[in-house]
Amino acid sequence: MTATLTPDELQRYARHLILPDVGVEGQRRLKAARVLVVGAGGLGSPVALYLAAAGVGTLGIVDFDVVDMSNLQRQILHGTGDVGRSKLDSARARLLDVNPFVRVETHEARLTSANALEIIGRYDIVVDGTDNFATRYLTNDACVLLGKPNVYGSIFRFEGQASVFGLPDGPCYRCLFPEPPPAGSVPSCAEGGVFGVLPGIVGTIQATEAIKLILGIGETLAGRLLLIDALSMQFRAMTLRKDPSCPACGTRTIKALIDYDEFCGVPNADEVHDIDHVAEITPTELAARIARADASFDLIDVREPYEWAIAHIDGARLIPLGQIPASLPSLDKTREIVVMCRSGVRSADAARFMQSNGFTRVKNLAGGILRWSTDVDPRVRRY
Numbered sequence: 438m439t440a441t442l443t444p445d446e447l448q449r450y451a452r453h454l455i456l457p458d459v460g461v462e463g464q465r466r467l468k469a470a471r472v473l474v475v476g477a478g479g480l481g482s483p484v485a486l487y488l489a490a491a492g493v494g495t496l497g498i499v500d501f502d503v504v505d506m507s508n509l510q511r512q513i514l515h516g517t518g519d520v521g522r523s524k525l526d527s528a529r530a531r532l533l534d535v536n537p538f539v540r541v542e543t544h545e546a547r548l549t550s551a552n553a554l555e556i557i558g559r560y561d562i563v564v565d566g567t568d569n570f571a572t573r574y575l576t577n578d579a580c581v582l583l584g585k586p587n588v589y590g591s592i593f594r595f596e597g598q599a600s601v602f603g604l605p606d607g608p609c610y611r612c613l614f615p616e617p618p619p620a621g622s623v624p625s626c627a628e629g630g631v632f633g634v635l636p637g638i639v640g641t642i643q644a645t646e647a648i649k650l651i652l653g654i655g656e657t658l659a660g661r662l663l664l665i666d667a668l669s670m671q672f673r674a675m676t677l678r679k680d681p682s683c684p685a686c687g688t689r690t691i692k693a694l695i696d697y698d699e700f701c702g703v704p705n706a707d708e709v710h711d712i713d714h715v716a717e718i719t720p721t722e723l724a725a726r727i728a729r730a731d732a733s734f735d736l737i738d739v740r741e742p743y744e745w746a747i748a749h750i751d752g753a754r755l756i757p758l759g760q761i762p763a764s765l766p767s768l769d770k771t772r773e774i775v776v777m778c779r780s781g782v783r784s785a786d787a788a789r790f791m792q793s794n795g796f797t798r799v800k801n802l803a804g805g806i807l808r809w810s811t812d813v814d815p816r817v818r819r820y
């Protein structure tokens with residue numbers, strides 16, 4: 438399917454039109470193409486910007502988040518003036534400024550088993566810019582079921598990966614990773630950090646692959662996993678084979694989407710109390726105790742000093758997680774101790790460690806300072 442180009446478009450895309458492998462015919466294909474970008478974050482930013490600039494006619498974007506100050510270190514779709522605005526509104530404005538000839542279709546939702554087939558079904562190609570395993574498996578399975586190419590990218594700290602999944606004779610994400618890692622074993626970018634320019638590298642590679650797929654030129658990353666190390670600046674390509682026993686693309690035993698949170702072991706928000714035998718206290722409960730000047734417990738913050746400098750709860754004592762073992766002698770085992778961190782993951786580790794060292798009255802602050810900010814004091818900065 439092709440589309441006709443107006444004189445304004447011919448002028449705009451002049452550098453493509455003189456490229457032998459693109460030309461007017463290729464540019465018409467780009468205009469007729471429909472690409473879905475899952476996530477308007479670190480990867481989705483360069484992907485959407487370059488696809489829009491290149492003249493991909495219809496860009497769908499799925500996201501449900503709001504622009505946060507801590508996004509701007511890498512999510513170049515959004516600017517300082519967009520903080521607090523929905524990422525989709527911010528993305529649409531920026532993309533239409535880059536190229537008003539592009540149609541931006543926004544899907545303000547979390548991609549779920551209930552909506553993925555319907556949303557992905559409207560597009561020719563999917564670019565996966567998600568930051569979690571559950572959505573990545575969901576995107577993969579939906580693309581395989583629908584027969585859509587899935588341009589994969591992922592980033593962690595200084596390392597990235599990219600590939601193209603879901604082509605008829607190529608492997609899929611499950612061929613590479615049949616099982617998700619144990620829940621909590623791989624920190625998220627929020628917990629582990631990410632080098633700000635890295636999603637720029639990986640996302641630009643994803644945009645390149647999507648454009649090649651539309652044009653039908655070159656050799657895509659299907660059947661190869663590109664591994665990128667930004668610190669050594671080494672790029673390696675591993676050969677990936679389609680696994681005949683893959684339940685998605687091999688045996689095709691997966692005939693419908695499943696519960697991906699359950700598959701990936703993501704705890705249900707209603708079941709956060711007493712995870713792994715660590716008692717919890719909610720921010721609201723803690724705030725009530727502080728408000729009545731209850732001095733029967735110690736509040737220990739296990740985050741790093743730079744996080745403490747962004748925001749902390751008055752009366753807490755800072756002991757970064759790595760210093761907890763050495764600090765145990767300074768803590769009173771007989772008193773109740775509440776541990777806290779950003780989201781409750783690191784402090785649960787600290788609580789388990791303390792319990793195994795004879796502390797019997799440890800409680801974890803559920804949801805950490807992020808939930809404190811939401812439930813108790815919105816003036817506390819989120820990051």
Ligand SMILES: [Zn+2]
Nearest residue numbers: 609612683686
């Ligand atoms: Zn597969």
